[in-house]
Amino acid sequence: MSEPDPDALFDVAVSKPAPAPAKGKQVAAAELPVAKVWVDAPLAHLDRTFDYLVPAKLDTEAAPGCRVRVRFNRQLTDGFIAERVAESDFDANRLLFLDKVVSPEPVLSPEVAGLCRAVADRYGGTMIDVLRLAVPPRHARVEAEEAGEPADAPAVPDLEGWARYPRGAAFLDALKAGRQAHAVWQALPGEDWPLRLAEVAVTAASSGRGAVIVVPDHRDVTRVNAACVALAGEDAVVALSADLGPAKRYRGWLNVRRGVARIVVGTRATAYAPVADPGVLVVWDDGDDQHSDPRSPYPHVRDVLIQRATRTGAAMVVAGFARTAEAQLLVDTGWAPEIVAARTEVRAAAPRVTAIGEHDSQMARDPAARTARVPSVAFDAARAALTAGHPVLVQVPRRGYVPALTCQDCRAPARCRRCAGPLGIPPAGAEARPPACRWCAATEANFRCQNCGSRRLRAAVIGAKRTAEELGRAFTGFPVRTSGAQEVLATVSAKPALVVATPGAEPVAEAGYGAALLLDGWALLGRADLRATEEALRRWMTAAALVRPADDGGRVVVLADSSIQPVQALVRWDPAWHASIELAARTELGFPPAxxxxxxxxxxxxxxxxxxxxxxxxxxxxxxxxxxxxxxxxxxxxxxxxxxxxxxxxxxxxxxxxxxxxxxxxxxxxxxxxxxxxxxxx
CATH class of the missing domain: 3.30.70 (Alpha-Beta Plaits)
Structure with missing residues (x-):
């Protein structure tokens, strides 16, 4: 009997049809059957990808970056596919299959995934926590919409506005050439900074690259977005902020992800926007605490963008009227040269600044000024601006009426006898209002200091509402408007009016304010905070930058001791000097960012x-x-x-x-x- 031909046996073996899978049993995809998934499990010891088999029926949909549902710890859990590989390091027979592809849309690009991992590592957090910040929730109806056509590269805008900054032209030339360049830009007072930032973004977009601009709040988003649209066209720009609503925001985010728009403007989550080939990354006013995310791992926009610029080769701009110690460190280390105007330009653009201490001899000498709770110099500056037909900005550190009271004699905080909560004066009621507890609302008509026994009270800080009330009595005939937590005004007209605002809520005047009164400076400077002086100067400069130049009669009066360094920096309009001193002091004491x-x-x-x-x-x-x-x-x-x-x-x-x-x-x-x-x- 002849031996069987081995080749013939092989032909028969491979020609047999594969056995059909058992009924209900899934079959893995033929190619790259293993998906590595970032599972929505925020526990720190689970901060890694988990392997799952890709069913053959989901082979085409289960693309890297898409959203999936998987069985994890006996529950269905959301996740993102990081990548697909041929083999797993674990026993393939024990791997579970993907339960569902929520959407085949690849919402997590490799560049953004790498950025999220870098941010998580820098802040000691988990990848899934950063992914929650970077990828917005899905909106199915919006996702089903057809993608638009990619916008054409815009033309290079007119850059004449940067002529006042000696290094501005060189930086913009680098952007046009596609080179990596970093800068810390010190904006001049009164500068149309939304337009300048739009020019930076459009210059990068003109070379075919993308641009990301991150600003503190939705009012800034509106201004910068309008400036970008005017230069590049509506199709090339996307605005992202929480006030847009989930559908509109997700639609804009998808337009960025799909390459329809090249320029994206928004608040802190925009730092992760999946713009293709980013050419420039910008953060405006990096000292604003809204740039620090309140959710784990608490990343700061400035650091996220630095990580992204380093990883992608994009240019980066840290911009603002003031300067933080962190921005100064970038300058001192040579990572980001500064773009500043000459002192002659600064003096021509800045308002005249006067500092008056709390016990200065210039405190109010006439009845109207005493009523307004401002020194006569500030009262005269406000009256002159109103008479000239310009609005006046009044910055008050706190909202409310009289939000905090202290003992008149020993300055100890006034406390409620029932719950030890802080006492304040509510805005409602008759003219003579007894103090009330801000915790339990109990009134305290017979106060006695627990520290020294005094029965006299004084206001620790006068709130915006009480200030508006006092100014209305002092400047009769002129309207008084307030801008704060309850109602934040975006703009005010050029008509004469008093605008009382809390820090960060100052509206923009159409032709600039004639004067600004910065009240209760000691309340900002006296905070028990490492960044108290830096933050006070930032808030003052943000308000003072809205005032007309000194040659046009612009005046700023700050109620703080002129010998203090941040006050000197405001008077001279030299935030870089203050930032260098602040950084040197923190370096000596061993505090961040040193x-x-x-x-x-x-x-x-x-x-x-x-x-x-x-x-x-x-x-x-x-x-x-x-x-x-x-x-x-x-x-x-x-x-x-x-x-x-x-x-x-x-x-x-x-x-x-x-x-x-x-x-x-x-x-x-x-x-x-x-x-x-x-x-x-x-």
Missing amino acids: VRMASADGSPAAVARLLADLPLPPTGEILGPVPLGDPDAPDPRERVLIRVARPHGRELAAVLAKAQAVRTARKDPDPLRVQLDPLDLI
Whole structure:
């Protein structure tokens, strides 16, 4: 009997049809059957991708970057496909199949995914937490809409407005040529900064690249978006902010993702906008606390954009009227040269600034000025501007009526006898209003200081509503408008009026304000905050920049001691000088940004366990813990600060992430908030 032909046996084996799968059993895709998925599981010890099999029926839909539903910990959970590979490092027989492709739209691009991973690593957070910040919720109806045609590259705009800045032309030439260039831009007072930023974005877009501009709030988004649309056309620009609503915002975001628009303007989440081939990244007013995300891992827009510029080769601009110590560090290290105007240009554009201390001899001498609670110099400046037909801006540090009271004699905070809450004066009621508790609303008609026994009260800070009331009585015949938390005005007309605004809510006057009164400067400077002087100067300069130049009669009066450095910087309009002094002081004392610092807030037991699990980098130093609030409270809380030299910042982030992973793996019951580079250290 002859031996069978091995080749013939092989032909028969491969020609047999494959056995049909059992009924109901899924079959994996023929190519790249394994999907690595970022699962929506925020626990720190689960901060990695998980492998799933791709069913053959979902092969074409399960693209990298799309949203999926998977079975995780016996529950259906959302996720994103990071990539598809041929094999898994785990036993393929034990892998689960993807349950569903929510949408085949690849919403997570490789560039944005890499950025999210870098941000998570820098801040010691998890990838899925950053993905929540970067990718907006899905809107199915909007996603089903047909994509528009990509906008044509706009023409290079007229850049004459940058002629006042000696280095501005060189920076814009680099943008046109597609070269990577960074800058810290100091805008002149009265500058049309939305138009200047639009010119930067359109210059980058003219070379076929994208542009991202991040501003603090929706009012700024409206102004910058209008300037960009005027230069590049409506189809080339997308505005993104929370006030747009989910459908409109997702539609704009998809237009960016699909390459329809080249320029995107928005608030902090816009830093992750999936613009194709970013050419320039811009953050305006990086000192505004709205640029710091309140959700874990609490990233700051400036740092996110720096990470993105480094990874993509895009240019970056940190811009504003004032300058932070972090921006000054970029200048000092040479990472971002400064773009500033000559002093002659600054003097020509700036208003005249006068500083008056609280106990200065210039305090009001006539009845009307005493009623207005301003010194006579400020009263005269406001009256002159109103008489000349210009509006007057009055900046008040707090909203409300009289939001806080103290003892007249010892200046101790006035407390409620029932709950120890702070006393204030409510705006409603008769003229003679008794103080009331801001916590329990109980009135306190017979106050007695628990510290010295005095029965006299004084206002710690006068609120915007009370200030408007006083000014209305002092400047009869002129309307008084308020802009604050309840109603924020975007613009005011050029007609004479008093505009009382809280910091950050100052409306833009059509032809500029004739004068600005910056009241209660000590309330900003006296805050127990590392950034108190920097923040006070930023708020003052933001308001003063809205005032007409001194040659046109513009006046600014600030109620603060003229010997204080931030007041001197305002009078001379020299924020770079103040930023360099601030950075030098923080370097000497070992505070950010000269060092990297982390804070951990939680119960004493949670803080102690974290420190026990934390191997410090070589330059690591622990400060604290110190109590937060009342240490005798039923649930006391503590804060500990951890400081390292900047070269060891990534190492600190890594050990904090690992310590958090240990906590979540062993299911520690006590919550703990860990933050790197927090804005609030005190």
